[in-house]
Amino acid sequence: MGEPFVVYGASGSGSVPIEAALGLIGVPYRLEEHAPWEGDRQADRLARINPLRQVPALALPTGEVLTESAAILIWLADAYPGARLAPAPADVRRPAFLRWMTFVSSAIYALYWIADNPARVIDRAEDHAGVKARLFDRIASCWEQMGTQLRPQQYLLGDELTVLDLYVATASRWSPGRRRFYTAAPGLAETVRRVDADPRLATLWAERFPFTDGWER
Numbered sequence: 001m002g003e004p005f006v007v008y009g010a011s012g013s014g015s016v017p018i019e020a021a022l023g024l025i026g027v028p029y030r031l032e033e034h035a036p037w038e039g040d041r042q043a044d045r046l047a048r049i050n051p052l053r054q055v056p057a058l059a060l061p062t063g064e065v066l067t068e069s070a071a072i073l074i075w076l077a078d079a080y081p082g083a084r085l086a087p088a089p090a091d092v093r094r095p096a097f098l099r100w101m102t103f104v105s106s107a108i109y110a111l112y113w114i115a116d117n118p119a120r121v122i123d124r125a126e127d128h129a130g131v132k133a134r135l136f137d138r139i140a141s142c143w144e145q146m147g148t149q150l151r152p153q154q155y156l157l158g159d160e161l162t163v164l165d166l167y168v169a170t171a172s173r174w175s176p177g178r179r180r181f182y183t184a185a186p187g188l189a190e191t192v193r194r195v196d197a198d199p200r201l202a203t204l205w206a207e208r209f210p211f212t213d214g215w216e217r
């Protein structure tokens with residue numbers, strides 16, 4: 001059998017929840033490593049897959065390439081309903097699922113385009129640290145919003161793990177980091193720790209986003 005899916009990604013990046021979802025679903029995939037932030041050559045190599053020069057992207061068995069982490073995660077969960085990684089379209093939790101998936105993508109993840117390289121929008125190098133700090137404040141405040149509006153049970157939307165849990169467990173490790181996430185959204189802390197500790201994900205975390213000393217900064 002050929003390889004049905006190709007993930008274009010990088011360790012610690014938004015491809016990690018997608019790799020986690022594919023692993024939980026149990027479909028084989030090939031991983032193509034791209035770190036566009038490492039320079040123009042890396043970014044140019046990715047442009048043929050995603051003209052925005054960003055990871056993640058997912059090539060489907062049809063040859064179509066999906067970009068945008070939230071779209072990929074929702075699509076995977078819907079394409080493999082047997083894996084129960086999202087509430088079904090008619091489920092009462094579906095509106096909240098779509099809302100928070102999109103929230104993580106648009107209110108939080110999108111800000112890293114500037115936070116990772118403030119020179120993209122601010123010329124004066126001496127202003128970059130301040131811009132980053134403001135963006136990290138904004139990200140913490142978005143987590144706070146999520147924390148005050150969600151009432152997790154075992155997982156964010158109830159007692160079943162969904163791709164939203166994978167997405168939040170990953171994104172909450174990015175700057176300003178997990179400690180600040182716990183402070184901003186204490187009600188979500190137990191859930192992300194549960195996902196960190198999920199034995200089904202242990203190998204994936206170790207290989208793709210390891211819990212190295214001091215990771216929980």
Ligand SMILES: N[C@@H](CCC(=O)N[C@@H](CS)C(=O)NCC(=O)O)C(=O)O
Pocket residue numbers: 012013014015036037053054055056067068069070105109110112113
């Ligand atoms: N909206 C995109 C954002 C993807 C994104 O920002 N990816 C980062 C890595 S985590 C990236 O490729 N950064 C390089 C760049 O933006 O130049 C998504 O949700 O997939």
